């Protein structure tokens with residue numbers, strides 16, 4: 001026993017190994033030391049041959065100092081909330097890397113004095129939405145709504161249709177958020193029908209704002225009616241109350257593939273005073289909330305004390321600017337991917353899998369936008385169909401692959417997978433197959 005213990009490599013010997021020195025630069029001393037201590041303990045207890053201590057330490061160490069792991073989204077859900085919604089473009093990732101250091105985010109290098117925080121990102125947004133007099137950026141769309149409600153309606157009322165009192169997901173209910181700001185909701189109309197007269201009757205001296213919410217994740221069909229932004233804005237102008245629109249999904253201008261999704265430009269042109277939206281849905285950028293609209297209102301929001309608690313960091317501003325002013329985003333590419341191309345990618349992948357003895361077949365599929373966007377819309381796609389048991393196994397691949405189980409088969413839907421990841425996807429399937 002004593003002999004066995006003597007052959008366990010000592011901590012300083014292990015720390016001197018070049019691979020562990022590299023791991024210390026990557027992960028820090030404490031994490032590497034903890035892995036060494038754990039492996040030595042296993043060796044002392046006889047669970048690990050002393051010769052294998054170094055290998056065990058290396059195997060126990062994660063690839064990155066962050067616990068987040070990159071995964072391949074083959075679910076066919078383009079904006080998967082549990083997978084972090086929109087993946088950033090290469091340009092946005094590069095901007096993140098640059099901004100992560102010391103930057104001039106709030107400094108004017110010409111004068112040496114303070115500059116407007118994130119002015120280049122704001123300029124990019126203003127250029128993308130010429131209909132907006134002013135722009136402001138906060139942490140997410142919920143924050144944009146909270147800021148608007150607080151600055152415009154706290155202590156007063158928000159007039160909103162009963163058909164637009166929505167829950168977004170994970171128990172997040174928009175009405176609860178609005179009420180938490182100290183505003184009261186003045187609900188008008190019915191779940192399925194709201195008329196202009198309902199709004200007209202409700203607007204009064206206590207009205208702080210009228211809110212129009214895009215019911216982004218469900219659709220009411222049948223005997224329904226709602227009031228368009230154009231009609232509502234005429235009424236709001238007449239009564240001198242601001243009309244705020246929550247457009248939800250982040251389209252800055254109309255997207256022909258998603259004709260029912262509202263966009264910021266159209267709502268502003270229709271007379272909305274402020275429009276809010278998310279940055280990490282169809283816009284394809286980082287998590288943030290965007291506010292566009294009348295300069296006096298944006299200024300009021302920007303100067304409200306709450307604005308400071310909701311402001312975004314330099315890294316988000318950099319990614320946002322590169323998303324808005326830079327090349328097409330992965331989200332745009334996925335949305336617009338041509339079905340024939342998806343089909344030939346699926347066929348080629350399935351053939352390469354069959355070459356390795358895997359039961360794989362290219363099949364037609366339907367993708368969805370997801371992230372609470374474009375309810376009822378599905379996009380024609382193509383997938384590789386595998387044995388359903390592969391779905392769980394692929395989650396443990398390196399990198400993990402998220403598939404969709406449908407009709408008792410495991411589908412790898414390619415609309416949500418960038419073409420340059422096909423080889424990684426294939427490698428994941430092959431690795432899992434040999435392990436099973």
Ligand SMILES: *Cc1c(COP(=O)(O)O)cnc(C)c1O
Pocket residue numbers: 140141142143168213214215216217246247248249277278279288289371372
């Ligand atoms: C997604 C969504 C929100 C919430 O946006 P976050 O950016 O996740 O805070 C609010 N309203 C609508 C209509 C949405 O679609």
